[in-house]
Amino acid sequence: MTPTVALTIAGSDSGAGAGIQADLKTFAALGCYGTSVLTAVTAQNTVEVRDVFALPPTVVGLQLAAVLDDFQVAAVKVGMVASGEIAATITARARAGELPNLVVDPVLTASSGRRLGIASAIERLLPYATVITPNQSEASALLGWQVSTPTDMAGAASQLAAHGAKCVVVTGGEGVGEDAVDAMWTSKGVRMLKAPRVDTRNTHGTGCTYSAAITARLALGYPLEDSIDFAKRYVRAALIAAQGWRLGSGVGPLNH
Numbered sequence: 455m456t457p458t459v460a461l462t463i464a465g466s467d468s469g470a471g472a473g474i475q476a477d478l479k480t481f482a483a484l485g486c487y488g489t490s491v492l493t494a495v496t497a498q499n500t501v502e503v504r505d506v507f508a509l510p511p512t513v514v515g516l517q518l519a520a521v522l523d524d525f526q527v528a529a530v531k532v533g534m535v536a537s538g539e540i541a542a543t544i545t546a547r548a549r550a551g552e553l554p555n556l557v558v559d560p561v562l563t564a565s566s567g568r569r570l571g572i573a574s575a576i577e578r579l580l581p582y583a584t585v586i587t588p589n590q591s592e593a594s595a596l597l598g599w600q601v602s603t604p605t606d607m608a609g610a611a612s613q614l615a616a617h618g619a620k621c622v623v624v625t626g627g628e629g630v631g632e633d634a635v636d637a638m639w640t641s642k643g644v645r646m647l648k649a650p651r652v653d654t655r656n657t658h659g660t661g662c663t664y665s666a667a668i669t670a671r672l673a674l675g676y677p678l679e680d681s682i683d684f685a686k687r688y689v690r691a692a693l694i695a696a697q698g699w700r701l702g703s704g705v706g707p708l709n710h
């Protein structure tokens with residue numbers, strides 16, 4: 455029996471709340487065998503990102519080749535991309551059709567403020583994406599205007615779709631209000647996704663987990679919109695399961 459294989463191309467979070475570690479936990483919880491290509495190593499805990507070390511693009515390329523040469527990868531997620539050269543390495547594989555069901559989470563800045571990814575680098579990948587999942591800040595940075603209200607989010611999702619992705623989900627977890635509202639653009643139009651907001655301080659890695667859950671469900675063969683609806687419910691459940699956790703003294707991780 456061969457398990458379904460998913461791949462994450464992302465940065466390491468030593469505190470294991472976000473990045474590669476969140477992705478692998480999500481893949482495992484959802485029944486996928488997770489493989490990983492590291493793009494960067496961060497020295498990070500629940501309080502802060504202390505340092506960021508981008509890996510040389512050749513090292514990213516070697517990891518990608520090792521995984522793709524041996525595994526039948528069913529879906530791929532890209533998170534932190536810390537340089538244009540790393541983006542070019544990934545894009546070459548995407549262009550060759552080797553990165554199926556590509557989910558791009560345009561990671562730019564940690565909630566603590568530290569820069570992680572480069573907007574111009576991640577933009578190169580957007581044309582190859584099945585789904586892109588920017589949060590409000592990431593959508594604002596990519597578009598050059600402030601995305602705040604649900605109406606803004608719907609407009610931002612449509613504008614970002616011009617880069618060529620089949621689907622855009624602008625996530626609104628950072629916002630305020632009773633519901634966490636996301637705007638999902640597909641060729642059919644924009645649909646707002648709502649779920650009651652979870653009252654918790656433990657939200658570190660929410661975006662990584664959302665995009666990894668979409669990737670896992672796509673890998674397993676579920677339709678696109680179903681995969682996104684499922685991922686939103688999965689993130690909510692992982693937030694609720696971590697509500698009582700006291701891990702570290704900052705923003706704690708989700709419980710998968």
Ligand code: PLP
Binds near residue numbers: 566570659
């Ligand atoms: N560190 C890494 C390696 C990440 O990929 C991400 C993902 O967005 C973060 C940190 C940021 O996580 P958060 O926004 O929850 O602080």
